[in-house]
Amino acid sequence: MAVTFSDLHTADGLKALEAHLAGKTYISGDGITKDDVKVFAAVPVKPSAEFPNAARWYDTVAAAVASRFPGQSSGVSVSSAPAAAAPAASKDEDDDDDMDLFGDETEEDKKAAAEREAAKPAKKKESGKSSVLMDIKPWDDETDMKKLEEAVRSVQMEGLTWGASKLMPVGYGIKKLQIMLTIIDDLVSVDTLIEEVLCEAPINEYVQSCDIVAFNKI
Helix, strand or coil: CCCCCCCCCCHHHHHHHHHHCCCCCCCCCCCCCHHHHHHHHHCCCCCCCCCHHHHHHHHHHHHHHHHHCCCCCCCCCCCCCCCCCCCCCCHHHHHHHCCCCCCCCCHHHHHHHHHHHHHCCCCCCCCCEEEEEEEEEECCCCCCHHHHHHHHHCCCCCCEEEEEEEEEEEECCEEEEEEEEEEECCCCCHHHHHHHHHCCCCHHHCEEEEEEEEEEEC
16 A cells, blocks of 8 residues: 655654654564655654654664665755745656665675675685694614614604604513694694604614604694
């Protein structure tokens, strides 16, 4: 059903709006529409406390318009005085009335949004980590285990962190070094660490072999 409001710059006009909004949030329907925008444009300032329904509705529409058009105002003002009878609206003006401030994005809007998203730097995917428990065995009981551990911990590479360690008996007076290490999976290969570093010169002067006791993802 069509509803007409007039003279919304006057108390009489606001009374009609106040009565219409009794028990309603919007001019028509359950959500903000072009009807709200048109009426909002005709109300020069927020209604006073004398019109609580109209004041509440005004704040609701004002917030929606502000979120849609967040640019800073430059101070343009509009006269609230009633204007003389205007000539019939042209077809172009009718087309302007059909502008939907809250409608769907156009294809141009979607394309521009996609271009902005593509221009953003890609988020670096975080690599997983693993906790490794390793047994490192010496050549014999005469191997200096302190120097063996120093040689092992001297290995430094990106993504590798040495942890706690202890000496454990193997037999015949021989002890092995059991040591914890944390690795970043994309940066450190445990197999490469063992085969190409720990079991190669100069560390292999002390290290006879290495075994992975436990390997757990963090």
